[in-house]
Amino acid sequence: MKTFALSLLTLWITFACRAQNVSFNQGGTTATHYYEEIPYEVVGTKMFIYVTIGGVRHKFLFDTGAPTQISSSLAAETGATDLSRTPIGDGTGKRDTLRIVSVKNIQLGQVTFQDIPAIGYLPDIFPCWDAEGAVGSNMLRNSIVQILPERHVIILTDDAGRLLLKKRNGIPLNTALDQQSSPFIQLIFKGTKRVFVYLGFDTGGDDFITMPGVLLNQIFPYKVCTIADRGIGSHLYSEFGLGKPDSTYRVLIPSLTLADVEFDNTTAEVLKVGMARIGARLLSYGSVTLDFIHHKFYFDPTRDKVDMTLPFWPVSPIIQNDQLFAGVVWGKMKDLIKPGEQIVAFGDVPTERTPLCAWLVHNPLDSVAGTVVVKIKGADGVVRDVSMTKE
Known part of the structure; x- marks a missing residue:
């Protein structure tokens, strides 16, 4: 059973390898005097770029809060070698063991990075974005990275003189x-x-x-x-x-x-x-x-x-097995909805079956303001209407 929170889609791998006995700060590029402008796509708040591995382009998340990551299938396909298997902590404090691999070559624009350590595994959320990995901070550690949101461009260089820096x-x-x-x-x-x-x-x-x-x-x-x-x-x-x-x-x-x-x-x-x-x-x-x-x-x-004043819904939903549930319930709404109760409709939008990827493409909570009536199914199977306001 896999559970995902819609209020916090920060990858669980963000917490990976902090306080673990492995350093991801290995490998890098031998290029000098480089300057690359790399376009990026945005899905929600996520940034995606294309890297080249073995002459083939692959879509990767751009994630400065995590180490580099690669799917197990792409790691096998491109001949990534094992570095170690290490204990890892996830966002809930639970632990498991994950494979750490060395990726021989990853190319960003015309700059090639060699022997980059990476988590050799991805959560199931990545296929929703058609992504096969993530470029992490360990890969960028010897470069200058400028993110220009107006142009949707990431500049990668080793020469600060080529950038306008105040x-x-x-x-x-x-x-x-x-x-x-x-x-x-x-x-x-x-x-x-x-x-x-x-x-x-x-x-x-x-x-x-x-x-x-x-x-x-x-x-x-x-x-x-x-x-x-x-x-x-x-x-x-x-x-x-x-x-x-x-x-x-x-x-x-x-x-x-x-x-x-x-x-x-x-x-x-x-x-x-x-x-x-x-x-x-x-x-x-x-x-x-x-x-x-x-x-x-x-x-x-x-x-x-x-x-930064922003309104918030009094329920933070989660998706579990393609169904929408109340994850965190806030304030006075705790008297009306219990954590774990199913949300079967959000206003006019039926949510009894809610595939994660479909929710990522269109989250009805993002497009509705003010007050809405949600249908809640209790543990006894009875459905009731609850009015809640984004404030």
């Missing part, structure tokens, strides 16, 4: 916090004191900001955030199963700063496990440059102040 938009970039060179940056949360918070920049992450409970406990005394909502259930999916239902929170961060850009009224999900991260939604507000070579992060904003 010094005032730059902050330090730390890639030494894990074994895959994940890019971490400092944000400033403002409360009774200015609190400096490290977050990973994760293009595979759907939300603007998510944080683990341990971070919330550290920063809460400084009044940089307030509890905006309380929920019960599970909003983490896993290839190994659903996380145990538990209490969770949404917090409101009144003011935070990234490279002199102010973000007001940011709502963040609090997770039981995982890293604090800022996701691909940052690209809605400007371009990003990851200068892995000189350890600098640049954010070139479209404006200097952003109001």
Whole structure:
């Protein structure tokens, strides 16, 4: 049985190999003086590029919050060799063993990377995107990567002089916090004191900001955030199963700063496990440059102040066996809907059968605002109407 959360489609592999005895920081490119403009496609908040392996183009997720990944079939087809089998933790805290392989050659544009370590396995969600792998931070660690959302282009180079970089938009970039060179940056949360918070920049992450409970406990005394909502259930999916239902929170961060850009009224999900991260939604507000070579992060904003006020549904759904269920239930809605109850209709949209891939293509929750009536099937099989509002 496989369970996926629709409120958090960040890949479970994001948590892979943190604190594991394996380094993904091996291999690389011998190219010099290179400059490549690589177009990318967007599906939801996910970014996809095409790589070439063995002379054949393959669609890969672009994910700075994870190591490089490759499907087991493509690994076998292209002759990837085993490096090790290692214990791995998923987003629910459950554990298994996964294969780590070395991919002999991966080409981005005209730049070839050799002997790149990769997770030799993909979650079942990848076929929904026709993707066969992911380009991760370990593969990019000796390059400069500029993401230009207005053009849907990723620039890959080793020469900062070929990019337009404004010094005032730059902050330090730390890639030494894990074994895959994940890019971490400092944000400033403002409360009774200015609190400096490290977050990973994760293009595979759907939300603007998510944080683990341990971070919330550290920063809460400084009044940089307030509890905006309380929920019960599970909003983490896993290839190994659903996380145990538990209490969770949404917090409101009144003011935070990234490279002199102010973000007001940011709502963040609090997770039981995982890293604090800022996701691909940052690209809605400007371009990003990851200068892995000189350890600098640049954010070139479209404006200097952003109001992040957003409405949320009081239920975060999950899909299990092609059926839609209540994952996390928030606020007063906890008195009307229980976690795990089936959602058989959302307004005028029947959801009794909801294949995951179809939901990814068209999620009715994204296109509906205000108040909607959902049909809920209880454990006794009785269907009832419940009105809920996005606010």
